[in-house]
Amino acid sequence: MQTGFDIKENEKGFIELKKYMDSLKDSQGILMQTLHKAQSIFGYLPIEVQKFISEELNIPLAEIYGVATFYTQFSIDPKGKHKIGVCLGTACYVRNSQAVLDKLAETLKVKVGATTEDGLFTLEATRCLGCCGLAPVMMIDDEVFGKVDPNNIPSIIASYEK
């Protein structure tokens, strides 16, 4: 998939981020807050954004990279247009959510944690999503799918490909 990050195209995002950083001046935990904000603006933390933050906050790039790769809530790789999360919590796991995850990986031809070639889907395994009564559960963006039958995966995916 396309991984190039276009600085020019994202100019507005950098302006928004800079404003946000200015508003935080001298506050505690500025790096974590800035990384969260940057991820919400750009969807992930490409190296160009990390460099920008490094220069603006005067923090070494290596330190920023270290934080961005240590915490699972941050991603340095672009995410797909749709995020699919399959619950592997206990209630879902005993109801065979692994088969749901496997079917998704097979249908999308992608590994867990990765994004499809066309940039449409990112497949992830998650912890309990808080609706165990519907096990096995998966989410696509903000939509919850309960009692998922692996056989229905191809048609569910097809409805998002339109």
Ligand code: FES
């Ligand atoms: S274990 Fe899957 S929703 Fe709770």
